[in-house]
Amino acid sequence: MTEPLPDLLVAPIVQAALAEDLGRAGDITSQACVPANARLSAVFAARQPGAVAGLSCARLAIAALDPHAHFAAAVDDGAHVEAGAVLARVEANARALLGAERVALNLLGRLCGIASLTRTYVAAVEGTRALIVDTRKTTPGLRALEKYAVRCGGGVNHRFGLDDAILIKDNHIAACGSVGEAVRRAKAAAGHLTKVEVEIDGLTQLEEALKYGPDVVMLDNFSLDDLAEAVRRTAGRAVLEASGGVNLATVRAIAETGVDVISVGALTHSASVLDIGLDAA
Amino acid sequence: MTEPLPDLLVAPIVQAALAEDLGRAGDITSQACVPANARLSAVFAARQPGAVAGLSCARLAIAALDPHAHFAAAVDDGAHVEAGAVLARVEANARALLGAERVALNLLGRLCGIASLTRTYVAAVEGTRALIVDTRKTTPGLRALEKYAVRCGGGVNHRFGLDDAILIKDNHIAACGSVGEAVRRAKAAAGHLTKVEVEIDGLTQLEEALKYGPDVVMLDNFSLDDLAEAVRRTAGRAVLEASGGVNLATVRAIAETGVDVISVGALTHSASVLDIGLDAA
Amino acid sequence: MTEPLPDLLVAPIVQAALAEDLGRAGDITSQACVPANARLSAVFAARQPGAVAGLSCARLAIAALDPHAHFAAAVDDGAHVEAGAVLARVEANARALLGAERVALNLLGRLCGIASLTRTYVAAVEGTRALIVDTRKTTPGLRALEKYAVRCGGGVNHRFGLDDAILIKDNHIAACGSVGEAVRRAKAAAGHLTKVEVEIDGLTQLEEALKYGPDVVMLDNFSLDDLAEAVRRTAGRAVLEASGGVNLATVRAIAETGVDVISVGALTHSASVLDIGLDAA
Amino acid sequence: MTEPLPDLLVAPIVQAALAEDLGRAGDITSQACVPANARLSAVFAARQPGAVAGLSCARLAIAALDPHAHFAAAVDDGAHVEAGAVLARVEANARALLGAERVALNLLGRLCGIASLTRTYVAAVEGTRALIVDTRKTTPGLRALEKYAVRCGGGVNHRFGLDDAILIKDNHIAACGSVGEAVRRAKAAAGHLTKVEVEIDGLTQLEEALKYGPDVVMLDNFSLDDLAEAVRRTAGRAVLEASGGVNLATVRAIAETGVDVISVGALTHSASVLDIGLDAA
């Protein structure tokens, strides 16, 4: 079970999503067709196998329209489920449930999709030392949720933003004149709880980068041979992160070079939703 | 050229995304490594062919950090571009540009991805009468932008929310007792500027639904034969929308049945980002 | 009974109103004069006859200051009440009730005022086919509530905003060159769930407008004779909406011309509040 | 000329109103019918005589959609204008102007309506010592603007909220046991910059109220004779405010009793909008 995010961080996102969907007049279909006091029981059911993330989004969406709804999760975030599995059961005012359905499914499906894709990558590198990590290529407004979904899928989080670690890239190196100078400046500026990572694009930069003691070196678009050579040369002096050109066809071989961390933008920027339905029960 | 959204609707989303990324201390890497007054020129360049949407997001992200930045779009939203094409040129304070880069790319890449996938579907049905439309399966908080991207790709928008048209689904029909009664109630409740659509899951419901004059009938998960038969029977009495099981392998055949509209959830819920880079120039 | 708006759409308006009234120090009078734990029972009573709308505003205002308050509506929104009628009974912490009183009455009185004026118009056209509809001449920030009040009074809603239907006016026609071209462009741009209305200011424009199949034609400031002639000529090819110069002295005659819809800006822009008091009980 | 409110207080209201009107897709009519780069010149013109208030709302609404629009006020807030008078001239992007028109007119018309009604009351008491003041019976969310409009009409503002003066009413007196005790407690609790007003409903309470030195005594629903008697007995020991039953038929006689202040809820809760149009020029 992955540690759930506090509702305090999730509820504002859910409420904004409901406001976006309800617009200025609410669910005019249910108002026209469903009696005000009707009740509805339903289950959230997976139509494909996958990893679960974001059940609290569904719970909070329904609760926002019916504070007295009953919502019972059948599994925990982080669980693997098969097609057909029930994720949660709900009993609520019918209009409230129908009004919250799309928002609940949009968030749940997206987060389960990210968790599921993450799990696939994690499985692909099983037995190696490599961790699968995300990037900042997340949906604006949903970063905390999407990075949570990565954790639910067994992945690890890279930076949450520009402010919680230093990551030196090519433009920074150009501004400093050399990779070494860039790392030196970064180490001098970093607080004692801030890690420093530097991205290099070839083996020739490795030794100069390591000289100034970065916590992590990102090996961007390295060949498999170069990755392995970088692991050998670094010899534990820094955490090594492979990035670029990572997909399900390549990730295993990358992991087997001995890198510590493999970052995969696709986890968040290109995951398909997991197909989940809300079925009357 | 697709009509751009007013900046007033886009700017709050961009600013929230920047705040999410800058966190509480801003871009600490650029602060450490890039002089405060350095300038940077760069181009947004497509790494794959696709359809363009969301250039104003990039412009507004950079302007939020450097109000004096120069941003010149090289193409309009709605344009088709080849791999390598320049989308826009920018010259700005270096820290501002680096600080806004990820937010600009996250939004631009996502919207171009949706526009590009939409265009692929639109091309697949070329020569038929069918329009490609989106659904409400959008990212919470980004619905206006994502539906705009669908328009940039040549698609048409379905409902923007629960409040701007009536769409009767199975639960509503169950609550009313019959499909006819559901349409009757909906027509009675709808204002003179509100259209009524009803979803049916078999030909047997068609005639009863049509009797009460819905504007649109959604044919959910119909076989190709049943779609064609529905077109024949309806004979123009309502707009016919095919939905369910639509993908690039099936969409052409669906369109050739003669339906008016084909709705595709994948346009927004499962589009991959278009790969776009910001290259120093 | 009119279908109430979800609390989710009403509560933010109520809370902003309370914040506006409580300012930075709260209700300093009650703090000075009323013991912290005193209780108060009271009734919301109509001082004039009218139609009820907005009881949830009163409930939510009081609940915001005393989550344990008891609030029992005595009638439903949409009901007609006589002078002296009790609308709701409340028992709450005295300071909370006094602190919420003005906000509750301001919202309730305004919405009941709109509902009551609407009902007067609706009654005036009883027996004709004409529906009474509102306009976008609403109070900024309160459109959803005010249009809800129109429904409570038996009226029907026109557009909720610039985005949920097309309404072509003189400036649009001027930009297109002719009324026919304007309707043609609008129909081409409109999605399959978006209706198109065109405003004309004389009979000479009618046939050209109809040629392109608008859903609704607005007859602006037509004489009674011209309205009747427009009904005759249109012969059901479009919904006809009369607007301009509508007041309680003229609305019946307008309705008797056979138009389908009569829009009345005064419903929302010039309704007086219904006089309602909160009386200790 | 009335001192205008800082834009900082007005702009958020205008922007929220625009967002409410533009919805999720913006002005789809103008997008369909008006070229993106078309310009439009127009004037805001009064269709009835009245007092002007709120020109900055119109300016800010248009500027929000076209930062480069030219807006030139022809009169100042506070001015009296005749029917046909031009209030302001504007030249802007046509879509922006049409998209902002309704918001601009809704705010401007409402505020001018309040200013105009206030001016009518002020004129009715000309030559007496009485000031016309507003109440807290304002539109939720618009209090600052509506009270500003009262000032534009020559009126004076009562409390802005529950926190900026003490106003003792019947429930407070009941909680304290007597009017004297209520005033005594209030004076003890009030800071040195906070005034204390007490509402009484009969002459018998006057002397007891005055004994504790309130700044203002509100005479609620007093007969003309009792008002005059209260003026005589008070002899300047407190400001006297008449309230209740005030309308244009009664206000002159009330003023002639010698009271200092007459509060009129109708100024804000029941003013009709002033009819203003935006005419292409």
Place this chain on the structure above:
Amino acid sequence: MTEPLPDLLVAPIVQAALAEDLGRAGDITSQACVPANARLSAVFAARQPGAVAGLSCARLAIAALDPHAHFAAAVDDGAHVEAGAVLARVEANARALLGAERVALNLLGRLCGIASLTRTYVAAVEGTRALIVDTRKTTPGLRALEKYAVRCGGGVNHRFGLDDAILIKDNHIAACGSVGEAVRRAKAAAGHLTKVEVEIDGLTQLEEALKYGPDVVMLDNFSLDDLAEAVRRTAGRAVLEASGGVNLATVRAIAETGVDVISVGALTHSASVLDIGLDAA
């Protein structure tokens, strides 16, 4: 017991503070180290003697993360406590309590610090007629809370903002040409519930200021002799407020000159936090 602020005014501040502290991933330490369902009992205990203010901040912070937490205040706001005193007992989900701890202590410590410093000043002038009042030198965003803390310490509040009383300072006098003209204009502009204060910097301005009837005269940086002389000359015609150069060494002598009010910016701008701890119990 000081009258507590309504939760409605306090909760948004507390929630914003929690969001600031939880960031995008929440309390990652407790997630790593504390079981999800662990409970924790603790007490808020004063480590120094002082005056209590802001217990509702602590209650609301914990409730925001655990709606089912038990929180029992052991004293009321406004109480004086000794070192070691228990202020409140709490039993809650362990992660919730640890996640809310810093926000609760930051607000509580600050408000108790202000209350305690205020009480020290109030004690220093005991037996004189002088009231200790605050200024607008408060923390941006916390004015309502900090002025509440002043009340908890036995102080009185000066203006809450620029809008709830008139305070004429040197720049205003310069703009008007003379102190008398400034007061005259202010009195003419002020509503009947708005007090007027004028700041003077020497005895020579006193008589001219008093001639126009200000409610309060602020004597800025007067010597003790001049303060006493001002009291003598004013003879009750206005409230006199001493300001400038007030500290614990000088406040008693200032009070003994007979001024009514002494304003002390340090109450809010330079109070140290009261040292409070959250101890597992």
Place this chain on the structure above:
Amino acid sequence: MTEPLPDLLVAPIVQAALAEDLGRAGDITSQACVPANARLSAVFAARQPGAVAGLSCARLAIAALDPHAHFAAAVDDGAHVEAGAVLARVEANARALLGAERVALNLLGRLCGIASLTRTYVAAVEGTRALIVDTRKTTPGLRALEKYAVRCGGGVNHRFGLDDAILIKDNHIAACGSVGEAVRRAKAAAGHLTKVEVEIDGLTQLEEALKYGPDVVMLDNFSLDDLAEAVRRTAGRAVLEASGGVNLATVRAIAETGVDVISVGALTHSASVLDIGLDAA
């Protein structure tokens, strides 16, 4: 010169502060006494020596009320200034400047106060290896600004929130059973860019803590001898942070024990404002 925060992070705080101060009617004193078009030139001048932080707050406050104001900083954030030094010159609309003055000074004075106190601590440890760092004992809503001020004073920032590093305290250790187990769990849960710190309260915990490789060990309330012994035993295996009982009398001796970092809550929770005035020029 300390790297300034992006305006995007500062402006919302400034605007909220202005809204808090302007209330519902704005600066009624200046409206009464200062002509609408009057201009004012002034300087922000230090009345005490200190370190500068937050000039952009003053600039943004004035610009919010007068977008055309001229503001010229005379020094950079991070500079040391003597009493009497001019920090910035401004020329603006007089009402705008007077209306923004208090907000500008409240923010500027507070941030300069924090920077100045930080600098005093930094000076006290000059020549040692110790860095002075802040804590999370900041003002709710102002953390980013206050931690920026610490940097302006030469200090270094500790965690920005609960989410950007792991800091294990006594309650976490209790929940895990031992300090070693707590560090082990934390290291396992931490991402590759997240540092882990553990707080111990005695030398006996040191070796067990170090065994699991924390990045930082916090030595809480250690005696000077124990600090020195911890430095000796650790021998560079972790960064050592002294905390507790740190004040200007003790900080030098603490630094001389050889610890790397000294955290001082007082930097933010108990700094007095720096006395700064806005003087007409």
